[in-house]
Amino acid sequence: MKKVGLFFGTFNPIHIGHLVIANHMVEFSDLEEVWFVITPQSPFKVKQSMLPDHHRYQMVQEAVGEYPKLKASTIEFDLPQPNYTVNTLVNLKEKHGDQYIFSLLMGEDNLKTFHKWKNYEVILENHHLYVYPRISGGDVPERFVGHDHIHRIDAPVMEISSTFIRNNHKKGKNIRPLLPESVWKYMDEMNFYR
Numbered sequence: 001m002k003k004v005g006l007f008f009g010t011f012n013p014i015h016i017g018h019l020v021i022a023n024h025m026v027e028f029s030d031l032e033e034v035w036f037v038i039t040p041q042s043p044f045k046v047k048q049s050m051l052p053d054h055h056r057y058q059m060v061q062e063a064v065g066e067y068p069k070l071k072a073s074t075i076e077f078d079l080p081q082p083n084y085t086v087n088t089l090v091n092l093k094e095k096h097g098d099q100y101i102f103s104l105l106m107g108e109d110n111l112k113t114f115h116k117w118k119n120y121e122v123i124l125e126n127h128h129l130y131v132y133p134r135i136s137g138g139d140v141p142e143r144f145v146g147h148d149h150i151h152r153i154d155a156p157v158m159e160i161s162s163t164f165i166r167n168n169h170k171k172g173k174n175i176r177p178l179l180p181e182s183v184w185k186y187m188d189e190m191n192f193y194r
């Protein structure tokens with residue numbers, strides 16, 4: 001069975017922070033592949049300023065193109081919205097449960113609100129979580145500290161977010177180094193986030 005890390009996100013757009021995390025995991029952990037799962041509608045996010053799913057998917061495709069261990073997944077495109085991760089995991093298990101063992105990747109900001117996710121206890125019981133450091137407000141809930149299924153990754157913090165990229169691109173700032181080159185070109189040619 002192949003060990004796969006699922007990296008759920010809106011990727012609006014995907015940035016080098018996402019790519020560094022995914023690459024770090026396939027190079028320095030027991031995960032053999034990372035799949036970027038593009039979420040049409042996160043339960044915690046408003047749809048405003050969200051690019052259509054296929055454009056966010058296309059940018060992820062551009063980003064992972066030259067990384068054979070990284071993949072883009074559209075599994076959530078056909079599932080009910082908002083997209084609850086627990087439902088997607090059931091769906092993935094039904095489809096691929098005999099080939100892959102799935103873990104989750106997330107930034108520390110997401111661990112701080114993980115107790116608000118639908119059926120988070122079920123997710124945690126059945127999967128391992130790999131948590132990448134990220135500067136964010138609030139604390140990690142006590143129940144997650146030292147948890148057997150939660151693995152904190154020792155890696156450098158990157159202060160990059162899709163929000164920063166969208167806002168500053170709109171202001172005419174040069175954000176080009178924060179995106180894989182092919183993603184930047186796609187975004188620029190398509191006039192996104194202007």
Ligand SMILES: Nc1ncnc2c1ncn2[C@@H]1O[C@H](COP(=O)(O)OP(=O)(O)OP(=O)(O)O)[C@@H](O)[C@H]1O
Pocket residue numbers: 008009010011012017018021105106107108109110132133134158159160161162163164
């Ligand atoms: N710089 C970063 N360091 C660590 N984790 C990150 C970083 N950027 C994103 N992530 C993680 O990647 C996953 C997907 O994030 P998402 O697509 O929402 O990106 P984002 O940059 O946080 O977007 P936005 O600014 O639009 O909220 C989440 O688990 C998030 O915590």
Ligand SMILES: O=C(O)c1ccc[n+]([C@@H]2O[C@H](COP(=O)([O-])O)[C@@H](O)[C@H]2O)c1
Pocket residue numbers: 008009010039042043044045083084085086110116117118
């Ligand atoms: O399942 C949930 O209840 C749930 C609640 C919030 C977020 N998520 C997932 O976490 C991913 C990152 O969330 P966000 O809001 O930071 O983009 C998003 O793509 C969702 O799949 C899932």
